Amino acid sequence: xxxxxxxxxxxxxxxxxxxxxxxxxxxxxxxxxxxxxxxxxxxxxxxxxxxxxxxxxxxxxxxxxxxxxxxxxxxxxxxxxxxxxxxxxxxxxxxxxxxxxxxxxxxxxxxxxxxxxxxxxxxxxxxxxxxxxxxxxxxxxxxxxxxxxxxxxxxxxxxxxxxxxxxxxxxxxxxxxxxxxxxxxxxxxxxxxxxxxx
Amino acid sequence: xxxxxxxxxxxxxxxxxxxxxxxxxxxxxxxxxxxxxxxxxxxxxxxxxxxxxxxxxxxxxxxxxxxxxxxxxxxxxxxxxxxxxxxxxxxxxxxxxxxxxxxxxxxxxxxxxxxxxxxxxxxxxxxxxxxxxxxxxxxxxxxxxxxxxxxxxxxxxxxxxxxxxxxxxxxxxxxxxxxxxxxxxxxxxxxxxxxxxx
Numbered sequence: 001x002x003x004x005x006x007x008x009x010x011x012x013x014x015x016x017x018x019x020x021x022x023x024x025x026x027x028x029x030x031x032x033x034x035x036x037x038x039x040x041x042x043x044x045x046x047x048x049x050x051x052x053x054x055x056x057x058x059x060x061x062x063x064x065x066x067x068x069x070x071x072x073x074x075x076x077x078x079x080x081x082x083x084x085x086x087x088x089x090x091x092x093x094x095x096x097x098x099x100x101x102x103x104x105x106x107x108x109x110x111x112x113x114x115x116x117x118x119x120x121x122x123x124x125x126x127x128x129x130x131x132x133x134x135x136x137x138x139x140x141x142x143x144x145x146x147x148x149x150x151x152x153x154x155x156x157x158x159x160x161x162x163x164x165x166x167x168x169x170x171x172x173x174x175x176x177x178x179x180x181x182x183x184x185x186x187x188x189x190x191x192x193x194x195x196x197x198x
Numbered sequence: 199x200x201x202x203x204x205x206x207x208x209x210x211x212x213x214x215x216x217x218x219x220x221x222x223x224x225x226x227x228x229x230x231x232x233x234x235x236x237x238x239x240x241x242x243x244x245x246x247x248x249x250x251x252x253x254x255x256x257x258x259x260x261x262x263x264x265x266x267x268x269x270x271x272x273x274x275x276x277x278x279x280x281x282x283x284x285x286x287x288x289x290x291x292x293x294x295x296x297x298x299x300x301x302x303x304x305x306x307x308x309x310x311x312x313x314x315x316x317x318x319x320x321x322x323x324x325x326x327x328x329x330x331x332x333x334x335x336x337x338x339x340x341x342x343x344x345x346x347x348x349x350x351x352x353x354x355x356x357x358x359x360x361x362x363x364x365x366x367x368x369x370x371x372x373x374x375x376x377x378x379x380x381x382x383x384x385x386x387x388x389x390x391x392x393x394x395x396x
Binding site (some may be wrong): 002003004005006007009010012013014016017018019020024026027028029030031032033034035037039040041042043044045046047048049050051052053054063064065066069070087088089092 | 200201202203204205207208210211212214215216217218222224225226227228229230231232233235237238239240241242243244245246247248249250251252261262263264267268285286287290
């Protein structure tokens, strides 16, 4: 089946999106052609506007349309605690939990030597800069518990040691609501290791 | 979590797409912000271009960028057999099978009185018009085997009866590769009913 050229192009572009395969791209493209024209054009405009008006906060590196971002410029947030995350989406996840009142630092990646990502590719210099300004009491390393996330946390822990700032890592254990039966061995052994008296 | 406004707007627009929930919309939006700018803008342009340059074929009603469409204007296709389908995506599915050499007629929906879709909302007049031109020997009703698809096929069968054109319906039976054990009762009884000597 040869699609009309503009439709084929749209399907190709949609297929580049993460998690969107051929079938989904086709379904979305047909939807965009059948939807009211203003709806399709609003999406096109939203993509352009988001690219034009969104940038990285000069302080924390999160996406923002004002600089510093709304979190960094919020007087109620504790600038003494920096939570270091891999990506902007991690800020969203932690903010959703609603219990963290410090500020963030987005690395924009994890150390991954095989992919050519060394410390210079991450926003580590910017983190050291923030720490040298002296106000910071604690750095929470909230990278993923994957091999790369762990390696990045370990690297940062060593790097920050001479600065005499408290460095912590998110707790490991069972996800809330999870059945023990379904948890993997590593998670169970970490949950046992980190057990607390109640 | 309050997103920067342009990002919030992009997430909202992505959420309107079929099968895209909040999490997926957020993931796609973050991807579009992190991707090379030309990639995001190419998608925005592809949406606009597809809307501007794609329209319905004046003969069959399928999406096209030339009129009549590439199928209707293909001299090798048999204009004597019209396959009537619900949506443009059904043309894609049948073309993918690669064995149909006739032409199509896209109804752009099915009869659905509860949703206010009567015969006048479908491209039925256009179908009658094509039949009156006299060249057509057979109409294959390839609507879905859902309640609405069946009702639409039945409606069309009655409507076309006086025109003395052969009217057929796609065969019912087991999907190829399916295990009998897993087929539903209705499919099995239709497969038995339509059994063929081998």
